[in-house]
Amino acid sequence: MKIAGFTFIRNAVKYDYPIVEAIKSIVPLCDEVIVSVGNSADETEDLIRSISSPKVKIYHSTWNDELREGGFVLAEETDKAFDHVPPDVDWCIYIQGDEVIHEKYYPAILEAMEKYKDDFRVEGLLFKYLHFYASYDYVGDSRKWYDHEIRIIRNDKSIRSYRDAQGFRKNGEKLRVKEIDAYIYHYGWVKHPSYQQQKINDFGKLWRNDHEIANQNIVKGDQSQYDYSEIDSLEFFKGTHPSVMKDRVNRKNWTFDFDITRKKFSLSKRFLYWFERKTGKRLFNYENYKKI
Numbered sequence: 001m002k003i004a005g006f007t008f009i010r011n012a013v014k015y016d017y018p019i020v021e022a023i024k025s026i027v028p029l030c031d032e033v034i035v036s037v038g039n040s041a042d043e044t045e046d047l048i049r050s051i052s053s054p055k056v057k058i059y060h061s062t063w064n065d066e067l068r069e070g071g072f073v074l075a076e077e078t079d080k081a082f083d084h085v086p087p088d089v090d091w092c093i094y095i096q097g098d099e100v101i102h103e104k105y106y107p108a109i110l111e112a113m114e115k116y117k118d119d120f121r122v123e124g125l126l127f128k129y130l131h132f133y134a135s136y137d138y139v140g141d142s143r144k145w146y147d148h149e150i151r152i153i154r155n156d157k158s159i160r161s162y163r164d165a166q167g168f169r170k171n172g173e174k175l176r177v178k179e180i181d182a183y184i185y186h187y188g189w190v191k192h193p194s195y196q197q198q199k200i201n202d203f204g205k206l207w208r209n210d211h212e213i214a215n216q217n218i219v220k221g222d223q224s225q226y227d228y229s230e231i232d233s234l235e236f237f238k239g240t241h242p243s244v245m246k247d248r249v250n251r252k253n254w255t256f257d258f259d260i261t262r263k264k265f266s267l268s269k270r271f272l273y274w275f276e277r278k279t280g281k282r283l284f285n286y287e288n289y290k291k292i
Contacts, residue, residue, distance in 0.1 A: 001117055004089040004155070005030040008077040009097045010038030010063060012047055015202075016195040017097040018187050019044075020051055021244040025101040026093050027053050029109060036061045036081035059084050071164025071206050078161035089155040090117055091125075096165070098188035099151075102242040105182035112180040113152065123159065123170060125152035126179040126289060133189045134228035135256040136241060136249045140189075142233040142265070143272060147282060150177055150289055151184055164206075167288035177289045185242060192254050196226035228256055232264040233273065 005026040012019045023033055032055045037045050039062045048058055061080050067073035078094070085092055091113045095101070101109070109125075116122040131145040132138065150167050153159050153175065162169045169175070191199065241249055265273055276282050 001091070001114060002089045003030045003091050003093065003113065004085045005033035005093040005095060006036075006078075006081040006085055007034070007095050007097065008036040008038065008061065008074075008081045009044060009048070010077075011040045011042055012044045012097060013042035014040075015199045016191050018100060018245070018248055019097040020047060021100050021242070021248060022095045022097055023048070023051055023056060024053075024244040025103070025242055026095050027051075027055055028103070029093060029101075029106060030055060031089070032057055034059065034081050034084045036077060036084065038063045038077065057084070067206075069206075073206060074165035075161035075163060078165045082159075082161070083157065085155055087155070092153050092155050094151050094153065096188075098186060100185045100187065100242045100245055102183065102185060102240075108180055108182050109152070112178065116178060120154075121176055121292060122178050123154055123156070123175040124150040124168065124177040124289065126177040126291070127151045127182055127184045128179075129184050129186055130237070131186045131189065132237065133231060133234055134258070136187075136190060136245075136252060137237055138234040138256070138258055138260075139237045140231070140233070141235045143269065143276070143282065143285075144232065146288075147285070148179065148287070148289075149184070150175060162288070174288065174290045176292045179291060185245075187245075193225040193228065196228075197224055200226065229258075231258070232269075233260075233262075234258050235260055 009019045034057050035048050036059050112125055126148050131140040133140050159168050159170045
């Protein structure tokens with residue numbers, strides 16, 4: 001069984017992406033890792049080259065900045081990276097620049113890939129998610145966070161990234177997947193408030209041509225700082241972070257505290273939240289895949 005990882009990145013230094021940690025977290029699972037480096041205004045390529053693994057293969061890409069709505073440029077860049085995966089690979093692990101896999105899940109991931117390698121009904125493997133928010137100590141626990149997504153796919157180039165690169169489709173249809181007992185740790189909402197606001201200012205333009213997204217959570221009196229306090233619900237993270245995240249967690253240089261008893265929900269969302277906590281089931285959930 002041959003396994004390749006693939007990802008894309010642009011301006012990782014400017015936006016403080018944990019891309020090095022993301023790549024390092026899948027290197028032990030892969031025979032090679034494809035990294036598509038976009039035209040950056042910082043030292044992103046040097047950062048990727050600092051990873052001391054011969055498995056990491058760098059390719060270059062120029063982003064289409066005319067794709068300014070719907071986040072479609074992110075899907076296009078995902079496909080570019082995927083297309084560099086050689087044909088002799090069986091499974092492909094997709095990781096985004098702010099996602100990391102904990103090493104404790106390696107056995108379950110490898111077991112699932114081996115188990116379903118020759119079962120071609122299975123087109124992808126589905127991960128659960130932890131979304132960290134504002135700090136490495138809190139995770140989002142409301143319905144605003146997606147709870148599952150596909151992060152392993154077959155090396156089938158009729159599979160394409162979907163919409164803003166959240167999931168995948170094959171010939172326009174949802175992939176048939178098996179869920180595995182493993183999590184993706186998503187750190188996209190854990191940055192110093194100044195980095196977060198800068199990212200939102202710029203990335204909001206990938207979804208809309210106005211600044212509605214960019215200006216919705218700025219700190220009063222300081223438009224350079226993102227206000228993390230306006231969140232509906234959080235809970236404490238009680239586990240451990242992936243080992244590759246240790247140095248980044250220790251370098252955290254801002255503070256954030258939150259009253260986890262505070263729930264900012266409408267009546268209907270309060271009921272749905274309560275039901276999910278009691279039963280473990282998410283009602284009326286959009287699923288970007290077909291479980292088999």
